[in-house]
Structure formats: C-alpha cells, structure tokens
Amino acid sequence: MxxxxxxxxxxxxxxxxxxxxxxxxxxxxxxxxxxxxxxxxxxxxxxxxxxxxxxxxxxxxxxxxxxxxxxxxxxxxxxxxxxxxxxxxxxxxxxxxxxxxxxxxSLVLPSDNPEKERKWMEGHFQGVGLDKLQSSMDSHLRDLLLADQRGCGTAQWREEGLFDLCYGLLFRAGYLTMFTRDENADAVYKQFRNFDKLLPKLARSSLKGEDKKSVTSSQESLWQLLAPALLEGGRDAGCWQESYQRYLGEAGVDAETQRKALLMHLWTTQVRLEPSCFLSGHSVTSLSLALSRSLALSLFTHRPSHNVAQTTAHSVLRETLRLTAAAFISREVxxxxxxxxxxxxxxxxxxxxxxxxxFPFLCPQMDPEIHQQPESFRYKRFLNDDMSEKRIFYKGGSRLKHYNMPWGAERKGCVGKQFAISTVKMFVFTVLRHLELEMCEPSDPLPQFNPQRYGFGMLQPIGDLQVRYRFKRN
Incomplete structure (x- = not known):
C-alpha cells in the first residue's frame, strides 16, 4: 500500500x-x-x-x-x-x-504504408474506378428513392427531417456502392447511425453508462455485419470491399482485423456527404423554383460550362463545404x-x-478577414460580379493559396474528393427531379451544428428541419 x-x-x-x-x-x-x-x-x-x-x-x-x-x-x-x-x-x-x-x-494494423494505401485508393477513386463508383452510386440513389414510392399515391405528402432524409438515403446508397450487398443494408445503417452519433465521445474517452454500452454494442454488431466471411461472393467480384479485403490480405492482415478495418473505411467514406447534402438541399429548396430547377440540371452536368447555372451550382457546393468541413489536421514533431x-x-x-x-475550418474558412460574415450562408460567395468563378481571396493584403480547404491541400488532400463532389450533385439532382420538396415552416432557421463534431470530418446539425415531399407524377 x-x-x-x-x-x-x-x-x-x-x-x-x-x-x-x-x-x-x-x-x-x-x-x-x-x-x-x-x-x-x-x-x-x-x-x-x-x-x-x-x-x-x-x-x-x-x-x-x-x-x-x-x-x-x-x-x-x-x-x-x-x-x-x-x-x-x-x-x-x-x-x-x-x-x-x-x-x-479497436484497430491495430501490422504495418502502415500511407503511400501504398493512397495508391490503392486512387485506383478506385480516379479514372475508370471513379466512373464505376459514380455510375453505381447514381443507380442506387435513384433505385432507393423510387423504391419508397411503391404502394403510395403520388399525391400523398410525407413529412421527415431533412437531415434524416439525406443521411438515410446517402448512407444506404453508399453502402450498396462499396459493398454491393443489399440484404443487410438497413441493419448496417441502424447500427452505424448510433455508432457515428457517439463517436466523438468515444474518441475523447468521455463515454459513460448506457452510452458506453450502446456504442460497444453497435461496434460489435457492425463488425459482425461486415465480417469478411459474410461478404464473400458479392454480386460484383471487383467491388471496393472485395478489393480492400484483398489488399489487407496481401499485407498479412487476419480476418478479425479486416472486419475492424472495413468499419473504419466505411466510416471515413460515408460521413463526409450527409451534412453537405443537408445544407445544399436546404439552400436549393429555399431559392426560387426557377433557380432550383436550373441548379438541379447544372449540378448533374459534368461537361465543362461557364453558364450562370453551372457556376452558381459550384458556388453553392463550395459554400456548403466551407461551412461544414471541420476536420483537424494533426502531425507529430x-x-x-x-x-x-x-x-x-x-x-x-x-x-x-x-x-x-x-484547423482550416477556423482559418481560412471562418476567418472574417477572408470571408465577410463567415457564419452566414451566401450562395454567391464564390462568384465574381460577372457570375464567373471567384478564385482570388486576400488576408493581410496578401493573396491566399488556401482560402477554402474542405479536402485538405491539393496532392495531400482527400483521394475521394471527386467522388464525394459528384455524389452531392447526384443527390440534389435526384431529389429535385423526382420529388416536390418544401419546408414545413419556411421561416425556421437552420439548426446549430453540434460543437462536439469539430475535428471529426463534417459537422452535423443539432436537431433537424422538417420538410414535406411527394413524388412527382412523371
């Protein structure tokens, strides 16, 4: 003693x-x-x-x-x-x-080779691999949305939280795109939503009582649902999940560690999209109907264009990311x-x-010297007076190289940037093409973002905005 x-x-x-x-x-x-x-x-x-x-x-x-x-x-x-x-x-x-x-x-990989892993990821998120992912995501978004229409008349209005609508649709479509398994998508979504909600506290070792039991239960359920043995023989032998398992196997990673790694990559590939679509969906719903239609069309257009709708759509997306991307970039000296x-x-x-x-969220993204009234959403913030794309910003009289950093910095940034951007565009286009969507209370302000999410990718709102929607007759 x-x-x-x-x-x-x-x-x-x-x-x-x-x-x-x-x-x-x-x-x-x-x-x-x-x-x-x-x-x-x-x-x-x-x-x-x-x-x-x-x-x-x-x-x-x-x-x-x-x-x-x-x-x-x-x-x-x-x-x-x-x-x-x-x-x-x-x-x-x-x-x-x-x-x-x-x-x-609870993941310890036997070796860490960032350059090798990045090269593997580039094979999926660039070139032919990117085209394949985009096509699959587009198909799953449309199929999931239209599947909800079955058994309901087109005149029937439904009410739901906008963030819940974005989260549920995007996660399930993303899971089907990456894992190509539809029999357990709803179960994975339910457990993942709970795990993600408690993840900041888990990372800070501040979980207590029932929350600690809850996140442990969801984590173990996800490991089981994502177990490599259960995922073998998917519909697409060349899918992302199968490729990642092979990559881990070649690195000498055992099956138990593989399923933990699958959960980590499921989280990193899915949590960046929902808040962006939430804020983008709110912005285009709040704009005039005519502008919303042109935005929807331009968001889905991948051909280079300098028309007003295209540049406006890009500005909406950049402004959305400026307000919601809040990751820490940490290094050891x-x-x-x-x-x-x-x-x-x-x-x-x-x-x-x-x-x-x-912490790029604080500077440059929320720096009032760089972006006037940074807390407010301004869909024209990244447009010049002639409606061309704005790329020149200053701080302290000097022109900035980094004025908005939702994806990190150029070659050191997010490998999946183009896939994430195209997914947000697909989501907004798909929703506005197939749904009549409006705010239940147009005067309701945007909910505040959860301050405990700072440092963990994209911010998420506290509460939600209620919307009502019905499927278009055509």
Missing part, C-alpha cells in the same frame, strides 16, 4: 515538473490553463472552435496549449500550412492516426528545435514529441 502511494506521488511530481518545465526562447506562446496536466482539455472537448478562436484572439496565429498532458501547437496561418503538410520528415501523421484508429475502431515560420517573418522553434494542429 505504501509503495503504491509513493509511486502515485512520484508520478504526480513528474507530471507537475513536466507541466512547469517549458521555458525555452523563440517558442510559440504557451497557454497551460489553470489545472496542472489537464490544462484546457475540458474546454477543448466541449467546443474546440470556440476555444481555439479565443486562443487565436489572445495569442495570434500560432500558440501552444496543454490538453490532458499533451502539448499542442496550433497553427492558424494558411500561408504556413504547406510547410507542415509537405515536410513529412519533420511532421509525421502516422502515430496520431494509429492512436485514433485504436481508440475508436519529429525533430527537436524544428523551426516554423508564419506571416510577418516571425519564426518559432518546436519541440520533438509535441503535436502540430491545423
């Missing part, structure tokens, strides 16, 4: 010494918070965007905060993002990714004393083992 108490005291002392022992020159401003070791963990987990905005106002575009014993240097200068993203020797993403995979998906410069010529030294965190 005495030994245990002594060990505990030594541990606490070591933590306090580490907490108080940072005083080097030329480091970013340090804000430890009031509570030793815990630091700003509670405020960061409750609303990361609000907390980091407060720190930015206090310290500037770069600062270091203590969060549960981890020192995180936050960089909010988009002109310096490339210095972190492209220096893979000094800033490594594998450890942070591995820890998150283990905590959320690999070299002690690594220097990082920011706008204005200032240069700071970083410490090995600390994290560097980029």
């Amino acid at each position: 005495l030994f245990t108490i002594l060990l505990l005291l030594i541990t606490i002392l070591a933590l306090l010494l580490r907490y108080s022992g940072r005083s080097r020159d030329n480091e970013p401003p340090l804000d430890k918070g009031l509570i030793p070791w815990l630091g700003h963990a509670l405020e960061f987990g409750k609303d990361a965007a609000k907390f980091l905005a407060r720190m930015k106002n206090k310290h500037g575009d770069i600062f270091t905060v203590c969060v549960a014993g981890q020192y995180i240097t936050v960089l909010l200068d988009p002109n310096s993002y490339d210095d972190v993203l492209y220096d893979t020797d000094s800033f490594d993403s594998r450890r942070s990714k591995g820890l998150l995979m283990e905590k959320v998906f 690999m070299a002690d004393g690594k220097k990082l410069g920011v706008s204005g010529g200032l240069e700071y030294c970083l410490r090995k083992g600390d994290k560097v965190l980029l």
Whole structure:
C-alpha cells in the first residue's frame, strides 16, 4: 500500500515538473490553463472552435496549449500550412492516426504504408474506378428513392427531417456502392447511425453508462455485419470491399482485423456527404423554383460550362463545404528545435514529441478577414460580379493559396474528393427531379451544428428541419 502511494506521488511530481518545465526562447506562446496536466482539455472537448478562436484572439496565429498532458501547437496561418503538410520528415501523421484508429475502431494494423494505401485508393477513386463508383452510386440513389414510392399515391405528402432524409438515403446508397450487398443494408445503417452519433465521445474517452454500452454494442454488431466471411461472393467480384479485403490480405492482415478495418473505411467514406447534402438541399429548396430547377440540371452536368447555372451550382457546393468541413489536421514533431515560420517573418522553434494542429475550418474558412460574415450562408460567395468563378481571396493584403480547404491541400488532400463532389450533385439532382420538396415552416432557421463534431470530418446539425415531399407524377 505504501509503495503504491509513493509511486502515485512520484508520478504526480513528474507530471507537475513536466507541466512547469517549458521555458525555452523563440517558442510559440504557451497557454497551460489553470489545472496542472489537464490544462484546457475540458474546454477543448466541449467546443474546440470556440476555444481555439479565443486562443487565436489572445495569442495570434500560432500558440501552444496543454490538453490532458499533451502539448499542442496550433497553427492558424494558411500561408504556413504547406510547410507542415509537405515536410513529412519533420511532421509525421502516422502515430496520431494509429492512436485514433485504436481508440475508436479497436484497430491495430501490422504495418502502415500511407503511400501504398493512397495508391490503392486512387485506383478506385480516379479514372475508370471513379466512373464505376459514380455510375453505381447514381443507380442506387435513384433505385432507393423510387423504391419508397411503391404502394403510395403520388399525391400523398410525407413529412421527415431533412437531415434524416439525406443521411438515410446517402448512407444506404453508399453502402450498396462499396459493398454491393443489399440484404443487410438497413441493419448496417441502424447500427452505424448510433455508432457515428457517439463517436466523438468515444474518441475523447468521455463515454459513460448506457452510452458506453450502446456504442460497444453497435461496434460489435457492425463488425459482425461486415465480417469478411459474410461478404464473400458479392454480386460484383471487383467491388471496393472485395478489393480492400484483398489488399489487407496481401499485407498479412487476419480476418478479425479486416472486419475492424472495413468499419473504419466505411466510416471515413460515408460521413463526409450527409451534412453537405443537408445544407445544399436546404439552400436549393429555399431559392426560387426557377433557380432550383436550373441548379438541379447544372449540378448533374459534368461537361465543362461557364453558364450562370453551372457556376452558381459550384458556388453553392463550395459554400456548403466551407461551412461544414471541420476536420483537424494533426502531425507529430519529429525533430527537436524544428523551426516554423508564419506571416510577418516571425519564426518559432518546436519541440520533438509535441503535436502540430491545423484547423482550416477556423482559418481560412471562418476567418472574417477572408470571408465577410463567415457564419452566414451566401450562395454567391464564390462568384465574381460577372457570375464567373471567384478564385482570388486576400488576408493581410496578401493573396491566399488556401482560402477554402474542405479536402485538405491539393496532392495531400482527400483521394475521394471527386467522388464525394459528384455524389452531392447526384443527390440534389435526384431529389429535385423526382420529388416536390418544401419546408414545413419556411421561416425556421437552420439548426446549430453540434460543437462536439469539430475535428471529426463534417459537422452535423443539432436537431433537424422538417420538410414535406411527394413524388412527382412523371
């Protein structure tokens, strides 16, 4: 007993010494918070965007905060993002990714080769593979929507939450596209929805009581539903799921780890679309009927065009993504004393083992110096006065390379970008083509986004907007 108490005291002392022992020159401003070791963990987990905005106002575009014993240097200068993203020797993403995979998906892969995995993904999300996915997604979206029409008269109005409508339709279509199995799509959707709802708390180790039991139950159900043995012999031997299983098998991954990896990739490929379609669906429903029709047609047109409808549709999509894409980009500092410069010529030294965190949602996407009234939805924000596409934005008098980053940064960005964009377009076109859709209460404001989703891809609303719809006679 005495030994245990002594060990505990030594541990606490070591933590306090580490907490108080940072005083080097030329480091970013340090804000430890009031509570030793815990630091700003509670405020960061409750609303990361609000907390980091407060720190930015206090310290500037770069600062270091203590969060549960981890020192995180936050960089909010988009002109310096490339210095972190492209220096893979000094800033490594594998450890942070591995820890998150283990905590959320109970997944430990025997080896991590990001370049090899990216090349495999490019085979599916570019070129012929992309065409195949787009065709399958289009077919499943249409079939699922029209299947709901059977047994109902076209004059019958239905009411549903807009986000629920988007989530249910998109997830099931995406699952059928990736896994080509229709017999358990509804069961997978039910369990996945619950798992996704609780995922932020799972990642932060803040689950308690019934929520902890619930997410564990959904996770285990999904592993069973996605078990490789149950998915063998799908309708399409060349589907994404079959290809991914083969890729994992060649890497020496056993069957139990494969099903956990399948859940991880199911989550990463599905959670980016629903909030975008929710906000896009709201915007085109709120616009005039004539403009909505032209938007729907242009959204489905893949031919290059400079007409007003096409550029307006693209602006709607970019504005939607600007407001909903809120992922963290996290890297570990690999070299002690690594220097990082920011706008204005200032240069700071970083410490090995600390994290560097980029948060494009806060800057550039919600920076009022870059985008006026950034909290409001402006469908013309990415249009010039002559209705051509707007690509020039400034901050501090300098033109920005990164003014909107929903997909990361160019070659280091999301491999599935084109598939996600085309899916949002397909969804809006399919809904407006087959449904008469209107708000139940046109004056109702958009619900607030859930602040606990900051850092986990796309934001999701708290609550929903009720819409009513019926199928068109033709």
